[in-house]
Amino acid sequence: MPELPEVETVRLGLQPAMEGHVITRVQTRRGDLRIPFPKDFVKRLEGRKVRHVRRRAKYILADLDSGETLVIHLGMSGRMSVYSEGKPRKLGHYLYDVAPATAGTDKHDHVVFETDAPAKIIFNDHRRFGLMTLVDTAHLEDDKLFRDVGIEPLSDSFNTAYLAGVLEGKRAPIKAALLDQRLIAGLGNIYVCEALFRAKISPKRLAGSISRERLAPLAAAIRKVLKDAIAAGGSTLRDHAQATGDPGNFQHHFLVYGREGKPCKLGCPGTVKRIVQSGRSTFYCPKCQT
DNA sequence: CTCACATCCTGGATGC
DNA sequence: TGCATCCAGGATGTGA
Numbered sequence: 001m002p003e004l005p006e007v008e009t010v011r012l013g014l015q016p017a018m019e020g021h022v023i024t025r026v027q028t029r030r031g032d033l034r035i036p037f038p039k040d041f042v043k044r045l046e047g048r049k050v051r052h053v054r055r056r057a058k059y060i061l062a063d064l065d066s067g068e069t070l071v072i073h074l075g076m077s078g079r080m081s082v083y084s085e086g087k088p089r090k091l092g093h094y095l096y097d098v099a100p101a102t103a104g105t106d107k108h109d110h111v112v113f114e115t116d117a118p119a120k121i122i123f124n125d126h127r128r129f130g131l132m133t134l135v136d137t138a139h140l141e142d143d144k145l146f147r148d149v150g151i152e153p154l155s156d157s158f159n160t161a162y163l164a165g166v167l168e169g170k171r172a173p174i175k176a177a178l179l180d181q182r183l184i185a186g187l188g189n190i191y192v193c194e195a196l197f198r199a200k201i202s203p204k205r206l207a208g209s210i211s212r213e214r215l216a217p218l219a220a221a222i223r224k225v226l227k228d229a230i231a232a233g234g235s236t237l238r239d240h241a242q243a244t245g246d247p248g249n250f251q252h253h254f255l256v257y258g259r260e261g262k263p264c265k266l267g268c269p270g271t272v273k274r275i276v277q278s279g280r281s282t283f284y285c286p287k288c289q290t
Numbered sequence: 291c292t293c294a295c296a297t298c299c300t301g302g303a304t305g306c
Numbered sequence: 307t308g309c310a311t312c313c314a315g316g317a318t319g320t321g322a
Contacts, residue, residue, distance in 0.1 A: 001314075001315055001316075002316090003316095034298075034299090034316090034317085058316075058317095073316080073317090074316095075299090075315090075316065075317085076299090076314075076315050076316060077299085077300080077301095077314095077315090108300085125299095126299080126300055126301070127298090127299045127300050127301085127314090127315085128298085128299055128300080129298070129299065129300095129315080129316060129317080130316095131317095170292085170293095171292070171293075172292075172293060172294090176293075176294090179316090181316085181317080188315080188316070189314090189315065189316090277294095278293080278294060278295070279294080279295060279296080279315090280314090280315070281313090281314080281315090
């Protein structure tokens with residue numbers, strides 16, 4: 001499921017096919033994803049040049065020359081497949097293949113974009129928890145979607161002091177606090193488990209009760225795990241694939257997520273346990289995470 | 291306000 | 307084998 005590193009990987013894959021290029025054609029195969037497409041969605045995209053492809057939290061943002069930004073959220077099962085038109089083509093760092101004849105025909109291929117790269121981009125989302133919309137670029141940060149989103153964990157503003165500030169007085173378990181997009185943008189279930197494991201902090205510990213001495217390694221672990229995952233090209237756990245269509249491989253690097261019953265990878269004699277917190281699976285080592 | 295939980299959706303895995 | 311149930315999880319809304 002796409003968390004910050006996977007979304008960043010998709011963004012990187014989309015960039016050469018979109019940035020600096022004109023969107024020549026858009027097709028929507030249904031009226032909505034998680035939310036309805038905005039009025040005149042196709043009309044407001046076709047003929048527009050994409051100035052930048054950036055990311056905020058788990059959203060991909062394509063700024064258009066019309067003053068609007070195409071906002072894409074992959075939800076849990078959203079994928080972007082990027083193909084070259086005509087012949088295989090090297091775009092940026094990636095070699096894009098020509099779309100197979102079946103591309104765009106799957107029943108969950110909900111949106112198809114064509115650009116003058118030339119490229120064909122297919123958005124597939126079988127669970128339809130993703131969304132696409134258009135917002136005013138100048139007021140994007142005030143939009144309902146972004147208004148309450150916290151800081152980027154890979155930005156310079158994210159440090160021990162920030163973490164201490166947002167966790168202070170919190171009675172929720174640290175696991176739940178780190179998942180809260182209003183505090184830190186982009187973490188999801190997997191990377192929260194991984195970061196807490198690396199920092200040896202129990203997911204059950206109340207957020208406000210963690211000493212300053214332990215918050216420094218936690219902040220470092222969050223940054224490190226996200227950077228490692230981006231470097232590995234994102235995870236393709238279960239039903240997610242990166243924009244190029246090539247599978248990433250970070251799931252092979254998970255130290256604790258999905259390892260219930262298996263030995264702790266930090267060298268302690270403990271066994272990884274799975275518990276449910278706020279309705280979500282948490283994997284941790286009860287022996288070394290305290 | 292803060293936190294826990296149900297809800298949306300689908301298909302793969304599991305259980306009987 | 308076939309059918310029913312569970313489960314995954316991001317964001318949001320509801321209710322305690």
